[in-house]
Amino acid sequence: MTVTAPEATGETQGYRWRWIALFVILAAEVMDLLDALVTAIAAPTIQRDLGGSDSVVQWLGAGYTLAMAVGLITGGRLGDLYGKKRMFLIGALGFTTASLLCGVAVSPEMLIASRVLQGLFGAVMLPQGLGLIKEMFPPSDMGKAFGMFGPVMTISSVGGPVLAGWLVDADFFGTGWRMIFLINLPLGLAAALAGIRFLPEHRESGATRLDLGGVGLVSLAALLLTYPLIQGRELGWPWWTFASMAASVVVFALFGRYESRRAATGRDPLVTPSLFRKRAFTGGLVAGLAFFSGVMGFGLVFSLYAQNGLGFTPLQAGLAGLPQAIGGVIGFGLAMSGLQERLGRGLLQIGAVVMGAGAAVLALTIHVAGTDVTAWQLAPGLGLAGIGMGLVMAPFFDIVLAGVEPHESGSASGTMTAVQQLGGALGTAVLGTLFFNLLAAEWGFGASMEVTVWVEVGLLALTFALSYLMPRHARPEQAGH
The missing domain is CATH 1.20.1250.20 (MFS general substrate transporter like domains)
Known part of the structure; x- marks a missing residue:
């Protein structure tokens, strides 16, 4: 070097x-x-x-x-x-x-x-x-x-x-x-x-x-899953969209087998296979996929709701979402004040509950206020959800990577970051398609937004449940704190 x-x-x-x-x-x-x-x-x-x-x-x-x-x-x-x-x-x-x-x-x-x-x-x-x-x-x-x-x-x-x-x-x-x-x-x-x-x-x-073979396989698998999720609704969900999604599972399995064989023959794999034998890491991957899908998918749908449904200008829509971002700063600051070391996984779970509560408040606000809802009325739910988001994200990567061996750390970090981005793509595909489907069924912007928010609450509940697969603390010495 x-x-x-x-x-x-x-x-x-x-x-x-x-x-x-x-x-x-x-x-x-x-x-x-x-x-x-x-x-x-x-x-x-x-x-x-x-x-x-x-x-x-x-x-x-x-x-x-x-x-x-x-x-x-x-x-x-x-x-x-x-x-x-x-x-x-x-x-x-x-x-x-x-x-x-x-x-x-x-x-x-x-x-x-x-x-x-x-x-x-x-x-x-x-x-x-x-x-x-x-x-x-x-x-x-x-x-x-x-x-x-x-x-x-x-x-x-x-x-x-x-x-x-x-x-x-x-x-x-x-x-x-x-x-x-x-x-x-x-x-x-x-x-x-x-x-x-x-x-x-x-x-x-x-x-x-x-590992160009691994890159090709994982790229194909991701595209086979994402493309039909986005295009299927407009095409009337033909048979090949479901075949494509099923094929993505097969290609992901082929990717795993290919990586194992590559590692067994002494060649450096794209993703270290031993990582997937660690319950904490695999649980964290799935939890991260659920969490980041909800966060990124909600961001797109909220912007569409604010501009197309409520008639906000782009600047007004950006300002309307500001309480969530500020809440995220507050949540992250609280975590960094010592809560992360003391609570470990518990902080992540508290964050998921707080974020889910904020999303529920937002859904109820939209339901009660209807089309006359203002940015100020949306602010409490968004702010609470933001605080929860900051509490989740602060300890997340540290805890998921806790059980990873030193020689696996590079592959594990890259895989976790990639899953964060893949979650964003899937969230945009799934929640965006759900929102457009409901609008096409003449549900109205408010009702469509409510359903989307409740789906995000479900994804947060899944994140909470999967968190029990992760270690209690990122480092053993924190357990006694």
């Missing part, structure tokens, strides 16, 4: 370039977080401008997260093979180019294809940053470096939807919704140029070859 700092000729200068490099990496994280959030707010405007069916709204989010999910599993290994700095720069420039293509898209198909490209290049870019931080910073500064991610992610999650709504409403230079993608151009170019100057060279000397 080699790490070379750019012109780090003195202790002070070396200290300085490390922190500048960190801000380059954080800029890339901001681009990804914003692009994961903004299309939910802009989707109704995009559909009115470019045309296309309701499935276009779902593919704008699902195409990005599905490509990200598949790419993340192997994105980190590309950095080990070809150099983290090089792959970060390729990812950043590719992401910026894909954003430009999104901004100039002339059809729904071109926009969706460009979103898929964004997801793929994002999956190349993001893992490199985390790996570089581990190599750049000494143990004494590692906590401070990773601690920067919390505020940045929080500000992005709170401000992303509001920024998207403001950009769409402001219609700068007549660009309308296109500005939510074009804003990535200065960010991406600045990150790439600064990365050339300040990011260190890093490559693993013992890196193994890519």
Whole structure:
């Protein structure tokens, strides 16, 4: 393994370039977080401008997260093979180019294809940053470096939807919704140029070859599942949609068998098979799939309900969802105050209950207030759900990865992050399809939103039940606290 700092000729200068490099990496994280959030707010405007069916709204989010999910599993290994700095720069420039293509898209198909490209290049870019931080910073500064991610992610999650709504409403230079993608151009170019100057060279000397067969199988399985879930409703659910979903189960099983054989013959698998023999890890994967499906699916449906059902502008819709984001900040802050260490898995379970209660309050508010409901009336339920979401997410990854062996940690982390993205794609597909089905059956926006919220409550109940498969604490020494 080699790490070379750019012109780090003195202790002070070396200290300085490390922190500048960190801000380059954080800029890339901001681009990804914003692009994961903004299309939910802009989707109704995009559909009115470019045309296309309701499935276009779902593919704008699902195409990005599905490509990200598949790419993340192997994105980190590309950095080990070809150099983290090089792959970060390729990812950043590719992401910026894909954003430009999104901004100039002339059809729904071109926009969706460009979103898929964004997801793929994002999956190349993001893992490199985390790996570089581990190599750049000494143990004494590692906590401070990773601690920067919390505020940045929080500000992005709170401000992303509001920024998207403001950009769409402001219609700068007549660009309308296109500005939510074009804003990535200065960010991406600045990150790439600064990365050339300040990011260190890093490559693993013992890196193994890519598992392209595994990538192909898991990509096919994910597409066989997601495509019919989104397109089936508009096509009248022909027989092949159900055959496709059944085939996805078969291909996922083939993927598992292929990975086991690869590991048995001494080749490096895409996902370490021994992980799936750990009850805590597999339970966490399924729990994460349920939880993130509900969170991401709700975000899209709420935006459609607020704009198409209540007549909110994109900016008003972004502001209406702000209590949930602020609640998430509060919940995360409570967890970090010591609750996470003391309660462990219990904090995750409390969070699921609080979030479910907030969703129930939201559903009841929509039912009672009807079409005259205001953003202020929606705020208590959204805020409570946000607090619960923060309480769940704070300990989630730490607890799920608790029983993973050191040699499995890289594969486990990549798999968990990929499942988070896959959950987003499935949630967008399932909850979005449910919402559009109910509207087609003339349920009305309020009733359709209520049902969708109660489905999210069901997914949270499943998350709660599956949490009992996880260890009580991430580290044994916390059990006595």
